[in-house]
Amino acid sequence: MNTTPTLTSPVVLPPDRPGPHTRRLGVVTVVASFGGLLFGYDTGVINGAGDPMKTDLGLSPLSEGFVVSILIFGAAFGALVGGRLSDRHGRRHNLLMLSCIFIIGTLGCVFAPTWPALAAFRFVLGFAVGGASATVPVYLAELVPAERRGSLVSRNEIMIVGGVFAAFIVNAVIMHTWGHHHNVWRYMLAVSVLPAFALLIGMLRMPESPRWLTSRGRDGEALDVLRQVRSPERADAEIAEVHALAEEEQILHTGGWRDLAVPWIRRLVIIGAVLGIVQQFTGINSIMYYGTQLLQTAGFSSGGAIIANTANGLFSMLGIIVGVLLINRVDRRTMLIGGLSLIVTFHVLVGTSALLLPDNAIKPYIILVFVVLFVFSMQGTLGPLVWLMLAEMFPLKLRSFAMGLSVFVLWVADAVVTFGFPPLVSALGIALTFFVFAGIGVLGIVFVATMVPETRGKSLEEFEDEFRSAHARR
Structure with missing residues (x-):
């Protein structure tokens, strides 16, 4: 029961x-x-x-x-x-x-x-x-x-x-x-x-977060904040929902390490942590930290690589703008799977170009195009989506704890990629390195398809109630 x-x-x-x-x-x-x-x-x-x-x-x-x-x-x-x-x-x-x-x-x-x-x-x-x-x-x-x-x-x-x-x-x-x-x-x-x-x-x-104020029993202050950032009728209705959830979660005593013993909470935190790993193991920060070095290895001169690397920054910006335009129109899971599919495709194209194309003046530019398209695809999908989903998946009293834990894992994954990328390229070359990233991306697609819940169009409270009901006994 x-x-x-x-x-x-x-x-x-x-x-x-x-x-x-x-x-x-x-x-x-x-x-x-x-x-x-x-x-x-x-x-x-x-x-x-x-x-x-x-x-x-x-x-x-x-x-x-x-x-x-x-x-x-x-x-x-x-x-x-x-x-x-x-x-x-x-x-x-x-x-x-x-x-x-x-x-x-x-x-x-x-x-x-x-x-x-x-x-x-x-x-x-x-x-x-x-x-x-x-x-x-x-x-x-x-x-x-x-x-x-x-x-x-x-x-x-x-x-x-x-x-x-x-x-x-x-x-x-x-x-x-x-x-x-x-x-x-x-x-x-x-x-x-x-x-x-x-x-x-x-x-x-x-203002302070109205959700946090309500969790501390400061409903009057929370309502004042909501009235600053909502229409009056919406503020009154929303404070009732937040207050009801706050009372419920006081019974659950969520908020720390011991709550990971609760199956549905543990499952949610694991999903958040793995999403962070999947995002970082696309290799995006290897481009952000070592883009110039990568392009030099691909065949650009040192001066040419510095100039070419600005394209990564530009298309990173363009990608995130496109992602924000799409993010309220496409389901989170669909966007994650679509983004990972594009990322895997461009990883394979970078690797194939580095492996099979003859060394000539055109080869570095072809690799640059595929790298830029990878950056654009990543920043237009997983870049904003993972941060958004981490912010909207967790219950109120666990939210900052779970967010902090998930982002900690994300940063550790970032550190692994940062340390591992230069020796990996040195040992395996560009081609095999990007094939490794592609293989990890395929695993990411399987994970999203089988584990990640949909959060689009639901209030924080609605999603929590649905997920808890679906996974309380698991």
């Missing part, structure tokens, strides 16, 4: 009609998404800053790899701890704290006198990156109406990709203007302090 309590009658929500609250919601989305911009810039800036930094600080290959990669480890722990802090103190409070850590980490890196000091502050910066990656999507998912959640939450992914592209452009401009300075890499890193201050100042005027 299933003794798990459920919502007896889901609240029917009236449509959220346009009004002054729509503008307020747009401002909240933009301000919170500065966390995504910082995420993207701070991970992408090292692509251009690496060489002058290596010369200025006298880095060996080992110390250079350590300085570059330690941000990823900091991000993994930041995602895990940041989720818990967000549960304890609130989403808004967490973003204010993270903005301060972004500022401290950035300035510490800019003025670091030695590479060990730089590594220490890169870890601090990574902690903020990971914390933002776990907090911003949850904050947005809990503030925006269900029918607009896909496009608004995915703006964070646009900001992440935009931050990476901005880093490529800023690096090129700074290198062209001040490239003769031995500490030019410090200027590149310093730019990110501007969006960090924008996040800090902006979040001082932003």
